[in-house]
Amino acid sequence: xxxxxxxxxxxxxxxxxxxxxxxxxxxxxxxxxxxxxxxxxxxxxxxxxxxxxxxxxxxxxxxxxxxxxxxxxxxxxxxxxxxxxxxxxxxxxxxxxxxxxxxxxxxxxxxxxxxxxxxxxxxxxxxxxxxxxxxxxxxxxxxxxxxxxxxxxxxxxxxxxxxxxxxxxxxxxxxxxxxxxxxxxxxxxxxxxxxxxxxxxxxxxxxxxxxxxxxxxxxxxxxxxxxxxxxxxxxxxxxxxxxxxxxxxxxxxxxxxxxxxxxxxxxxxxxxxxxx
Amino acid sequence: xxxxxxxxxxxxxxxxxxxxxxxxxxxxxxxxxxxxxxxxxxxxxxxxxxxxxxxxxxxxxxxxxxxxxxxxxxxxxxxxxxxxxxxxxxxxxxxxxxxxxxxxxxxxxxxxxxxxxxxxxxxxxxxxxxxxxxxxxxxxxxxxxxxxxxxxxxxxxxxxxxxxxxxxxxxxxxxxxxxxxxxxxxxxxxxxxxxxxxxxxxxxxxxxxxxxxxxxxxxxxxxxxxxxxxxxxxxxxxxxxxxxxxxxxxxxxxxxxxxxxxxxxxxxxxxxxxxxxxxxxxxxx
Numbered sequence: 001x002x003x004x005x006x007x008x009x010x011x012x013x014x015x016x017x018x019x020x021x022x023x024x025x026x027x028x029x030x031x032x033x034x035x036x037x038x039x040x041x042x043x044x045x046x047x048x049x050x051x052x053x054x055x056x057x058x059x060x061x062x063x064x065x066x067x068x069x070x071x072x073x074x075x076x077x078x079x080x081x082x083x084x085x086x087x088x089x090x091x092x093x094x095x096x097x098x099x100x101x102x103x104x105x106x107x108x109x110x111x112x113x114x115x116x117x118x119x120x121x122x123x124x125x126x127x128x129x130x131x132x133x134x135x136x137x138x139x140x141x142x143x144x145x146x147x148x149x150x151x152x153x154x155x156x157x158x159x160x161x162x163x164x165x166x167x168x169x170x171x172x173x174x175x176x177x178x179x180x181x182x183x184x185x186x187x188x189x190x191x192x193x194x195x196x197x198x199x200x201x202x203x204x205x206x207x208x209x210x211x212x213x214x215x216x217x218x219x220x221x222x223x224x225x226x227x228x229x230x231x232x233x234x235x236x237x238x239x240x241x242x243x244x245x246x247x248x249x250x251x252x253x254x255x256x257x258x259x260x261x262x263x264x265x266x267x268x269x270x271x272x273x274x275x276x
Numbered sequence: 277x278x279x280x281x282x283x284x285x286x287x288x289x290x291x292x293x294x295x296x297x298x299x300x301x302x303x304x305x306x307x308x309x310x311x312x313x314x315x316x317x318x319x320x321x322x323x324x325x326x327x328x329x330x331x332x333x334x335x336x337x338x339x340x341x342x343x344x345x346x347x348x349x350x351x352x353x354x355x356x357x358x359x360x361x362x363x364x365x366x367x368x369x370x371x372x373x374x375x376x377x378x379x380x381x382x383x384x385x386x387x388x389x390x391x392x393x394x395x396x397x398x399x400x401x402x403x404x405x406x407x408x409x410x411x412x413x414x415x416x417x418x419x420x421x422x423x424x425x426x427x428x429x430x431x432x433x434x435x436x437x438x439x440x441x442x443x444x445x446x447x448x449x450x451x452x453x454x455x456x457x458x459x460x461x462x463x464x465x466x467x468x469x470x471x472x473x474x475x476x477x478x479x480x481x482x483x484x485x486x487x488x489x490x491x492x493x494x495x496x497x498x499x500x501x502x503x504x505x506x507x508x509x510x511x512x513x514x515x516x517x518x519x520x521x522x523x524x525x526x527x528x529x530x531x532x533x534x535x536x537x538x539x540x541x542x543x544x545x546x547x548x549x550x551x552x553x554x555x556x557x558x559x560x561x
Contacts, residue, residue, distance in 0.1 A: 074523045192399065
């Protein structure tokens with residue numbers, strides 16, 4: 001068994017070595033081809049990543065001399081790589097930027113609503129901010145306490161450090177998450193879990209609502225695009241582009257493009273909320 | 277010329293073998309270097325025996341995750357081991373050889389299914405069944421145990437079959453000649469003789485169960501609390517690392533490496549116990 005194991009490990013290492021060499025060659029090749037173009041990297045929030053990719057494509061079509069690489073990794077990675085300089089622009093969608101981000105220059109490029117969702121079988125359509133607080137703190141444990149059926153509540157939240165979670169908790173305030181809460185690691189899995197479990201409640205990005213789940217109103221106001229734009233819906237977070245110092249060169253051109261009317265129209269057309 | 281190529285091949289093989297060991301050593305050193313300083317600063321007691329995990333407010337207690345890992349692994353063993361061993365006995369002692377040649381590769385194919393597919397089946401089929409019939413959130417230790425039990429089945433089954441098959445036929449013939457029935461022969465002669473191989477299979481399965489990440493994250497619910505029943509949601513050590521590593525910085529990141537250190541220690545202790553157990557069995561025999 002041990003011999004077999006060592007052999008398979010050796011095989012794996014060999015494969016890794018071969019793929020490392022191939023990718024090294026590919027990297028040299030690509031960088032040789034890319035010479036002469038001004039290239040910048042944008043990294044961070046996975047929620048905004050698809051939009052940034054689309055915007056980068058359009059920007060590169062209009063400016064063939066520039067090349068923009070968009071990477072994910074999450075808001076924290078965006079902040080870290082902007083500080084360390086591995087990315088020219090860091091993307092973060094947090095209500096409150098962490099203290100280490102003070103050295104960075106934030107520009108709001110879009111906004112994103114956070115919507116509380118339940119299973120369509122659930123009779124509840126509206127919760128007050130206080131009720132949301134009590135549910136996520138574990139004080140309210142049954143749907144009957146909020147006007148629903150006599151069923152236990154399954155609270156679904158996100159992992160510690162998630163931008164959606166920290167924004168949600170920063171807006172709702174005073175949440176110390178009930179220890180029985182199910183933790184899912186992405187907007188998509190929260191949606192699937194809520195769609196499958198008729199007792200559950202979760203929260204996710206406004207752009208990801210579909211017919212398998214039901215969005216709740218908060219304090220009687222629904223999380224529609226209009227309500228988010230006119231400011232009456234409160235669960236809204238900004239999407240920041242962070243640069244070290246005032247943006248200049250290609251970074252400035254790209255950010256200017258995104259906050260231009262054309263860039264904001266693309267953001268709106270793809271289901272996100274414009275910055276202003 | 278021939279000797280030269282002979283030597284060359286030997287050198288290349290030596291280098292490859294050492295690269296495997298070097299990779300293992302590097303990984304261990306790296307994890308220790310990143311994780312140990314945190315454990316020393318926070319104190320092993322605060323880290324290992326506190327049940328509060330809230331990295332945002334600097335609370336790093338991984339007791340719930342240790343408990344979660346143990347529950348889930350134990351559950352997987354309860355599901356997988358009886359199935360694996362009885363399946364192995366049936367396939368190696370009761371099924372004709374030609375049929376075995378079809379069935380065994382089919383079982384080994386199970387091992388090739390990506391863990392995310394197991395997880396998907398768990399979320400879509402198993403969790404709703406548990407929620408509707410037994411209560412609780414569905415995403416639970418029970419669901420994870422069943423999924424992991426099935427995942428470790430091919431490992432236990434195929435190694436057990438191999439070790440039962442390796443028992444010399446003269447053992448069986450001797451037992452039968454003494455008047456033992458087929459079943460008596462199996463549980464008094466064949467199984468004890470094949471024991472060390474079966475234990476090795478179980479340990480390898482155990483290793484897979486405790487290290488499995490993707491499928492577990494999907495079905496276990498990942499709640500940070502010490503589970504009170506198999507219907508509760510729990511979080512394993514591996515899930516804790518995988519869930520939070522993308523966002524973790526500073527102390528939080530170090531605490532995840534420290535979680536890795538604990539995982540490493542648990543797996544090393546398990547393997548040590550397994551090696552000892554196998555040695556003892558050899559001695560009795």
